[in-house]
Amino acid sequence: MAATPRSPAPRPLTPVSRVLRLCLHALVFGLLALAAGRAVTDSAPRAGWVVAACAVVAAVYAAGVRTPAVHRSPRAAAVWLAGLGAAWTALLVVSPDGLWIAFPLYFLELHLLRLRWGITAVAVTACAAIGGFVAHADGGAVSPGAFLGPLLGGAVAVATVLGYQALYRESERRRELIEELIATRAELAAAERDAGILAERERLAREIHDTLAQGLSSIQLLLRAAERSLPQDAPALEHIGRARGAAQENLAEARRFVRALTPPDLEHGSLAAALERLCAAAPGPRVRFCLSGAPRVLPTPYEVALLRIAQSALANVVRHARADRAEITLTFMDASVTLDVVDDGTGFDPSSAPSGEGGFGLPAMRSRAETLGGLFTVESSPGQGAAVAVTLPLPLEASR
Incomplete structure (x- = not known):
């Protein structure tokens, strides 16, 4: 039967600093030197054994x-601590001063072993220290300090290590939170920059469409009317024809500028295709797209406004509504186009929704619709889902 593979053991939770390690090393070697020195200076019967x-x-x-x-593997650390414990037990047998080494051993066991095994090792070490002290009493009276000293030392060591671990984990959480905040701030700055670029592109596209392109179209219509009103042999016809050609070329160039400034979602297809891609890519609830009526080519500002309203409304559904299903419907009628975003989520009270970001972007959506002479409505109540609708009147050239 094949052995079950074991997951790699975790590294110790409390990385001790270099200064604390040096202090621990100095404490161990200092106590050992003190025990050996006392055995020699006091001419103990087994002084040689104590020194050895x-x-x-x-x-x-x-x-x-x-x-x-030893510092990387808990198994290697356990083997080393077992050997060190055996050597310390031998010292404890020949000298009661070996009891002093128990305190640094507590910290070593708690640092190198998992918490459960570390506490168990501390308990065993404390019992061994108490037993060694009692054995060297030679039948004499044993004070309560012989029991309380090792036990209190172990308790202090456990409390110290647990407190250090808690502080270290809190420090790590704060560090991760700071790194997350820094990353989020960078992402937010990039998103705001991109949003500003897109907003400026949309503004320029609207300005070019509403001023330059419309003005060139009017010039072309006036030149055509002038051309029809003149006799066929009028010398001015040639100049009017050239002026019409120049106006036509500049109108085409203006429209190219508008297309170049169109948001990326509308660059490779119609508004309906962009909305369908938006529904397919939405995370969370199942979103369906419906198209009603005969599609028409809309002016760029209309397409941009409807797409942005749909994106904002669907983002609200994903983030706030906790809905299972949502539906986006684009309806073309004779003189208007309507966009509906409906969900079956928790709903809210539109009259109590605050303005700004806390209002789920409703003021921004309303402003987009009203800028184009449209109507924006929100229908919702707590527990009954929500419906956002925007209706834009079609311009004459689009309604034909």
């Missing part, structure tokens, strides 16, 4: 510190 045990603990500790795998 201290040397073994120091060697095992130094080997683990110099081994990169």
Whole structure:
């Protein structure tokens, strides 16, 4: 039977800084030196064994510190801590001063092992320290401090490490939040820049269409009327014909400018095709597009206004309505064109919707419709979905 692959063990949660590591190393070696020095200066019966045990603990500790795998792998750290614990137990057997090493061991176990195993190792280490102290009492009275000291030391170590981990996680969350805010600000600036560019393109397209193109069309009509009113052999006919040709060329150039300034969504097809692509690409609810009536070629400002209103209304459905279905309907009638955006979402009270961004962009949609002489309406109530409708009167050339 094949063994189940194990997921890689996570790295320790609390990366100790270089200064704290140096302090921990200094504490371990200092306590070992103190234990060995006391055994020699006090002429303890087993002073040689104490010095040897201290040397073994120091060697095992130094080997683990110099081994990169101990800091990367919890398994390697567990093996090293087991060896270090065995050497420390030997020191504890020959000298009660080995009890001092228990406190730095607590921090090592909590730092290198997973929290559950780290706390278990701290409990075992505290019990071993208490047992060693009691064994060296030689039947004498044992004070409560022999029990409270290792237990309180372990509790302090656990509380310190847990507090550090909580602070570290909070710091990481703040760092991620700051990075997300910076990225969002950059995206917002780019979106505002793009929106400004598109708005300026739309404004220029409207201005060219409503002023220059219309003026050239009027000039051409006047020249045609003048041409018809003159006799066939009038010398001015040649100049009128040239003027008509120049007006026609400039009108075509103006229309090319308008097409070049058209939003990208309208560059490669009609308004109906752009709306159909908008519905297909919408995330969240299922959006259907319906076309009613015989499609006509609309002036660019009309197409831009209807497309922008549809985009804004559908964005509201996706972000706020929590709807399952939505429908966009474009209806061509004899003298008008109507756009309806309907959803089955939570709905809202239009009379209480605030202006600006909090009003879901309704003022901007209304302004677009009214600029072209249209009518903008919103029908909704809480729990009953929403319907947005805009009706634009068709210009004479588009209604024919």
